[in-house]
Each structure stands twice: as structure tokens, then as C-alpha cells.
Amino acid sequence: MYKIVEKDQIAPNTHLVTVEAPLVVHRARPGQFVIVMVDERSERIPYTLSGWNKEDGTITFVFNEVGRSTRKLVDCREGDSIYSVVGPLGVPLETGKVGTVVCAGGCYGIGAIVPAARAFREAGNRVISIIEARTAYLLYMEKENEDACDELIVATGDGSRGMKGFAPEAIRMLLERGEQIDEVVAMGCTFMAKTVSDATRDKQIKTIVSLSPIMVDGTGMCGCCRLDVGGETKFACVDGPFFDGHKVDWGVLSARGAAYFKQERDSIEYSYAGVRR
Amino acid sequence: MSEQPKRPRKPVLKMVPMPEQPPEVRRRNYREVPLGYSPEQAMEEASRCLQCKNRPCVSGCPVGINIPGFIKAIADGDFRKAITVLKHDNTLPAVCGRVCPQSEQCQARCVLGKKGDPVAIGNLERFIADWERREGGMEVPELAPPTGKKVAVVGSGPAGLTVAADCVRNGHAVTVFEALHQLGGVLRYGIPEFRMPKEILDAEVGMLEKMGVEFRTDAVIGPMLSVKDLLGQFDAVYLGLGAGLPYFMGIPGENLAGVYSANEYLTRSNLMKAYLFPQYDTPIIRGRRVAVIGGGNVAMDSARTALRLGAEDVYVVYRRSRKEMPARDEEIEHAYQEGIDFHLLREPTRILGDDHGNVVGMEVIKMRLGEPDSSGRHRPIPIPGTEYAIELDVVVSALGNGANSLLTKLTPELETNRRGNIIADPETAATSIKRVYAGGDIVRGAATVILAMGDGRRAARAIHEYLTNS
Numbered sequence: 001m002y003k004i005v006e007k008d009q010i011a012p013n014t015h016l017v018t019v020e021a022p023l024v025v026h027r028a029r030p031g032q033f034v035i036v037m038v039d040e041r042s043e044r045i046p047y048t049l050s051g052w053n054k055e056d057g058t059i060t061f062v063f064n065e066v067g068r069s070t071r072k073l074v075d076c077r078e079g080d081s082i083y084s085v086v087g088p089l090g091v092p093l094e095t096g097k098v099g100t101v102v103c104a105g106g107c108y109g110i111g112a113i114v115p116a117a118r119a120f121r122e123a124g125n126r127v128i129s130i131i132e133a134r135t136a137y138l139l140y141m142e143k144e145n146e147d148a149c150d151e152l153i154v155a156t157g158d159g160s161r162g163m164k165g166f167a168p169e170a171i172r173m174l175l176e177r178g179e180q181i182d183e184v185v186a187m188g189c190t191f192m193a194k195t196v197s198d199a200t201r202d203k204q205i206k207t208i209v210s211l212s213p214i215m216v217d218g219t220g221m222c223g224c225c226r227l228d229v230g231g232e233t234k235f236a237c238v239d240g241p242f243f244d245g246h247k248v249d250w251g252v253l254s255a256r257g258a259a260y261f262k263q264e265r266d267s268i269e270y271s272y273a274g275v276r277r
Numbered sequence: 278m279s280e281q282p283k284r285p286r287k288p289v290l291k292m293v294p295m296p297e298q299p300p301e302v303r304r305r306n307y308r309e310v311p312l313g314y315s316p317e318q319a320m321e322e323a324s325r326c327l328q329c330k331n332r333p334c335v336s337g338c339p340v341g342i343n344i345p346g347f348i349k350a351i352a353d354g355d356f357r358k359a360i361t362v363l364k365h366d367n368t369l370p371a372v373c374g375r376v377c378p379q380s381e382q383c384q385a386r387c388v389l390g391k392k393g394d395p396v397a398i399g400n401l402e403r404f405i406a407d408w409e410r411r412e413g414g415m416e417v418p419e420l421a422p423p424t425g426k427k428v429a430v431v432g433s434g435p436a437g438l439t440v441a442a443d444c445v446r447n448g449h450a451v452t453v454f455e456a457l458h459q460l461g462g463v464l465r466y467g468i469p470e471f472r473m474p475k476e477i478l479d480a481e482v483g484m485l486e487k488m489g490v491e492f493r494t495d496a497v498i499g500p501m502l503s504v505k506d507l508l509g510q511f512d513a514v515y516l517g518l519g520a521g522l523p524y525f526m527g528i529p530g531e532n533l534a535g536v537y538s539a540n541e542y543l544t545r546s547n548l549m550k551a552y553l554f555p556q557y558d559t560p561i562i563r564g565r566r567v568a569v570i571g572g573g574n575v576a577m578d579s580a581r582t583a584l585r586l587g588a589e590d591v592y593v594v595y596r597r598s599r600k601e602m603p604a605r606d607e608e609i610e611h612a613y614q615e616g617i618d619f620h621l622l623r624e625p626t627r628i629l630g631d632d633h634g635n636v637v638g639m640e641v642i643k644m645r646l647g648e649p650d651s652s653g654r655h656r657p658i659p660i661p662g663t664e665y666a667i668e669l670d671v672v673v674s675a676l677g678n679g680a681n682s683l684l685t686k687l688t689p690e691l692e693t694n695r696r697g698n699i700i701a702d703p704e705t706a707a708t709s710i711k712r713v714y715a716g717g718d719i720v721r722g723a724a725t726v727i728l729a730m731g732d733g734r735r736a737a738r739a740i741h742e743y744l745t746n747s
Contacts, residue, residue, distance in 0.1 A: 221521030255634020
């Protein structure tokens with residue numbers, strides 16, 4: 001069992017959880033994920049790490065509530081223990097020296113991009129981070145992001161904070177002002193990963209996206225998370241989660257991600273049935 | 278028991294049939310299909326054994342069980358003795374009685390099989406193991422005095438459990454590391470409840486715990502702790518990682534939603550209990566029409582799982598004929614009885630999807646058998662122009678598994694062959710790293726539970742020898 005030492009709703013429907021998992025901390029690197037089960041009946045859900053602390057043996061991740069298993073985690077309190085945490089999984093993000101790197105984070109990625117930006121900076125890169133949200137009150141961890149990069153650009157869809165627009169608009173703005181970008185890393189929902197990749201395609205800027213398809217074991221055994229990248233089948237859990245955004249077949253990713261919409265709804269309804277009666 | 282059936286002078290050629298759930302009932306439930314012999318049936322079947330002097334059955338067993346010995350004890354009604362004899366060579370008899378390919382191994386060599394039915398060795402093994410669990414009370418075997426040596430076992434499948442059992446019996450302290458949240462490896466995620474109830478696995482694991490084996494779940498070796506880390510804490514390390522990396526055919530449409538590897542399909546159902554959704558949170562697509570590609574045990578398990586998930590039509594699509602199917606006879610027979618529709622001599626050419634990326638069908642081509650290939654099986658050859666489409670909601674690809682490189686990629690000093698399997702000495706299980714041993718599917722490629730156990734047994738012997746002499 002793994003004890004929750006901190007849990008906070010840091011923005012509407014966005015939760016930060018810190019869990020004791022000393023063995024995961026040991027080798028954790030930027031971009032890696034853990035698979036979590038809240039109880040014996042939960043799904044195995046991957047969450048990308050947004051931080052880890054070697055001293056107290058804890059890991060931190062940020063997530064949105066989207067279905068029954070994420071709801072179970074939302075319902076946990078500080079001090080509760082969860083059933084299973086395994087990791088660190090996935091190939092860590094390569095954070096060598098390339099020059100100027102743009103680290104874009106949306107949704108869970110606003111948290112998850114922090115260690116990536118920090119590692120790129122420590123490797124001697126100039127790091128420009130972009131965090132995006134629909135509106136100002138959905139942003140979080142602005143300070144942490146600011147500390148991890150050389151320049152932080154905040155973008156909101158309605159312009160309520162920072163520039164108006166999302167990560168792709170921010171990247172276009174950077175290019176227009178003459179920024180020489182050597183690499184872009186995007187962590188966020190599939191839609192964000194796709195739009196960022198589209199924004200850098202013409203200029204052929206190396207664009208690495210973190211993808212999170214549905215997984216079961218997370219160790220390469222089941223193949224649930226397979227993707228089409230450049231005409232080849234890849235497993236996001238062991239070949240990824242980072243892929244060349246210009247080569248990803250987004251249709252396959254979206255269709256496989258939508259495979260259980262109906263069951264997800266049924267499951268939520270089932271969990272409410274007892275409450276309603 | 279005083280009334281013993283008389284041993285007949287003339288060989289009895291007919292096997293005592295195994296009582297089973299009727300096909301029309303069992304095809305919609307998850308309970309075990311064979312019900313097991315009664316003590317009377319077991320003694321009657323055991324008394325058919327001729328007790329041959331040269332014991333051909335034993336030479337057909339990868340772990341060399343004293344088969345005539347335990348069968349004689351059953352015939353004599355001495356079940357306690359039978360289980361003792363059996364367990365001397367096999368740590369997981371309740372599992373092996375259910376999943377071993379007896380018809381190719383021990384039973385294939387039974388002298389009675391030349392004129393009639395071979396002795397039902399598998400049924401008897403299962404009977405005596407079940408008797409012990411249900412009535413006899415499982416006794417903790419005697420352990421050697423503690424040696425102070427520590428052994429790490431990576432993977433809790435059949436190979437790992439065997440190594441753990443043998444090492445702990447020899448007095449070594451054993452810790453088993455399992456990447457998943459539950460123990461058993463393929464016995465947990467792969468083999469369905471209706472073929473081997475999980476309570477059996479739980480009992481076997483519980484026994485090992487009583488013997489002092491320490492189990493650690495959520496422990497993914499490679500990413501979390503390296504082999505080097507383990508070598509720092511343990512005197513010997515055994516790698517029984519399994520062969521978890523599913524093959525796909527490489528045909529168009531394989532990444533559509535609704536196409537599963539058998540590993541995923543069975544893991545969702547068995548490990549995650551998706552058949553109990555929504556009581557359990559993991560969903561599975563309950564297709565009305567399901568096709569399973571392949572002809573092995575895993576294909577049979579997948580097809581029969583699809584039925585139990587409520588499918589109306591389940592097809593097994595296999596490119597050779599019935600005779601070449603690698604599955605156990607019993608599984609194929611059971612699948613037929615339950616109404617699985619076999620499309621033999623057919624090979625999928627592409628999987629068809631709708632505008633939303635969901636499976637709607639599959640195109641297959643008819644095959645004919647050519648000359649035998651190097652494996653002795655007839656090579657299937659497509660017959661041009663014979664393609665046709667079948668309507669489907671779910672496709673399960675059961676084409677076998679390759680080596681999972683999660684650990685080996687992070688352990689470059691560990692030598693592997695070009696397929697990614699760890700290279701280990703067939704006798705001692707020794708790898709290219711001193712004090713590291715390996716066996717089971719990660720060495721052999723996908724094989725059987727009993728072969729993995731045989732590997733584990735040999736490895737445990739070598740580990741014991743090394744630890745004793747060091």
C-alpha cells in the first residue's frame with residue numbers, strides 16, 4: 001500500500017497527488033510515468049510524474065477526473081493508502097544540449113513539463129516554457145514553471161491571462177519574433193500534442209510529444225497502447241511515451257482512445273446507482 | 278480405505294471419462310469446465326495403470342515425475358502418499374494437471390495408448406492435488422536449515438515459482454519480484470478461470486508464503502531496481518520474465534479500436550476481471566461477433582472467453598488444418614463442443630474499419646497445405662482470388678509472443694540472441710552475468726508451463742550448488 005501524503009485540487013477538476021513510493025523515486029527521470037490502482041478493482045491508469053523527492057521518497061503527479069478510476073483517486077484523502085503504484089515506466093525524455101528548447105505543457109502537462117524544463121536547462125539549453133489553458137483559473141504551478149525555465153509564456157484561450165491563444169499560437173509568436181527553436185517538447189492532451197506538431201511542421205522543428213493512450217500492464221506485455229508512428233506500430237509504454245509528433249497517426253490514437261466511452265459512462269452510472277437510491 | 282478395486286489381469290482399454298459441465302451451460306459461465314474425478318473414479322482410473330518396469334511415461338515428463346508411483350498410491354487409496362510422491366518432483370501439481378499438454382508428453386508414451394486410451398495421468402494428477410487442497414490439508418514441506426544465502430527471483434510465473442519453492446526448501450531466503458499487482462504471471466493474467474480457477478493459484482502461492490518466500494508485487498525489475506542492484510543485495514538472481522511481447526500479423530487495420538492482442542484480451546478478463554465489469558472498473562468490448570486469429574491454447578482461451586462475455590458468434594481463424602493446431606486436444610474439443618466456429622485454412626489479409634476507426638470486419642483468404650516445412654508442419658499457401666469478408670466487432674490476435682526487452686535493454690551485459698531471448702545454459706540456466714540465471718519463456722520463446730517449471734527446477738539445482746560451494 002502507498003500512502004497519500006498530499007492531495008489538493010489545484011484548479012477546477014485538476015488534482016495534485018503526492019504519494020509515498022520510495023522505490024519509484026530511486027530511478028525516476030523526466031517524462032516517466034507510474035501506473036496506479038486505487039483499490040483492487042480499479043483500472044491500471046498511467047500518470048506522468050510531475051515531480052519526485054529523493055529525501056522523503058515521494059512522487060507527485062497531476063491529473064484530471066475523467067472516469068471511474070480517476071474519480072476514486074479524487075475521493076481519496078490525505079493519509080489514505082492506495083493499492084498499487086508501479087514505476088518508473090517509459091523511456092525518459094532525452095534532455096541533452098540542443099540549443100533553444102520550447103517546453104509546452106497543457107492540462108496534466110503543466111505539472112509534468114516542469115522536470116523536463118529543469119533537466120533541459122541543467123543540460124545547458126535555453127528553455128522557453130509555455131503553459132496553456134482555456135482560461136486563467138485553470139492554470140496552476142505557474143511559479144514552479146517560471147523557476148524551471150529561462151522564459152515563461154502563459155497562454156489562455158480567452159486571453160484572461162498572458163497571451164490569447166494556446167501553445168501553437170505561442171510557438172508561432174516565438175517564431176515571428178525571430179526565435180531560433182531547436183526542439184519543441186509537448187506534454188498535454190492528444191489534441192494539444194497534435195496542434196503543437198502541426199504548428200512546427202512547416203519549419204521542420206524537431207517536435208517530441210508525450211502520448212498517453214489507454215494502457216493495461218504498462219510494461220509492453222499487452223499492446224493496448226499501440227500507435228502508428230511513421231507507418232510502424234509502436235507501444236507507448238515501452239517505446240514511448242515520447243514520439244516524433246510529425247510522424248504520429250493521430251486518427252489511430254484518437255479512435256483507440258475513444259474505444260471505451262460507453263463503458264466509461266456505464267461505470268460512472270453504476271457507481272452512482274447506490275447513492276441515488 | 279479397505280475396499281480396493283482389484284487390479285484386472287486384462288488391460289482396461291477405456292479411460293474413466295472426466296465429468297464436465299455440459300457445453301450449453303458452461304459456454305456462458307466462468308466456472309471450471311471439468312469437474313474432477315471422485316475418489317472412486319480416480320481409483321478406478323489409477324488401477325488401469327500397468328506399472329510398466331521401464332516407465333515410458335516418466336521419460337515424457339519434463340520434470341520427471343514418478344508417475345507410476347503416485348498412480349499406484351491412488352489405486353491403493355493412499356492419497357496422502359500419492360501427493361507426497363507427486364510433490365517430490367512437481368511443486369504445482371494442481372496447475373499442471375490442468376494445463377500440461379499431457380497428450381504430447383506422458384500420456385503420449387503410455388503403453389495402454391497403443392491399443393486403447395492412455396492412462397489419464399493429467400486427470401489423476403489434478404485429482405490428487407485437488408484432494409490435498411480440499412480435504413487433505415496442505416502440509417508445509419520440510420525445509421533445510423537456513424543457509425544464510427539470499428536468492429532474488431524476478432517474475433512470479435511458473436518458472437519463478439518453481440525456483441522459489443526449490444530454493445526455499447534448500448534453506449535459502451527467497452524474495453520474488455513481480456511487476457504486476459498480483460502474483461502468478463501467465464497463470465494469473467493468461468489462463469482463464471474456467472480452465473484453472475484462481476483459488477488454485479492462490480493456494481499454491483499461499484503455501485510458498487508459509488514456507489517463508491517473500492513476495493513483492495509492483496516491483497518492475499529493470500526500470501525500478503536494476504539487476505546490478507539485486508546482485509548487491511542477493512547472492513543469486515533468477516530471471517523468469519516470461520515472453521510478454523505480443524506479435525501482430527502486420528496486416529492493414531491492426532490498430533483499429535476493437536483489435537486486441539490475446540495478451541490484452543485475456544489480461545483484461547483474467548487479471549483485471551473485466552468479465553465482472555462494472556463491479557470491476559476495467560472494461561472490455563463485448564463483441565457480438567468475435568474472431569480469434571491463431572490455433573494455440575491462447576487462441577482457444579480467447580475464443581472461449583469471448584463466448585462467456587456474451588458473443589453470439591465466435592470464429593477461430595487458423596491458417597492450417599485441425600491436425601496442425603498446436604493447442605491441447607482437450608481445449609480444441611471443448612471449444613468445438615461450446616459452439617466455436619472454426620475457419621480452418623484461412624488467413625486474414627486485412628481488418629476492416631468504419632469511419633470512426635472501429636472494427637467492422639475482416640478479409641480472409643483461403644489456404645491450401647503445401648510441403649512440410651522445417652518444423653514438420655505443412656506450409657500453408659494462399660489460393661489467389663479466394664478472399665472474402667466476415668462481419669465482426671472484435672478481433673483477437675493470438676499469434677504468440679516474443680521476448681519483452683524491458684529488462685534486457687537496461688542490462689546490456691546480459692547476452693541475448695537476435696530474437697531478444699536471454700541466452701542461458703540449458704543445464705545450469707547460467708547467463709552471461711555471474712550469479713544471474715534465467716529460464717522459462719524469456720529463454721525459450723513462448724512455450725509451456727511445464728517446460729518453464731522444468732527450467733526452474735534445473736536452475737534451482739544449479740543455484741543451490743553454487744551457493745553451497747561459495
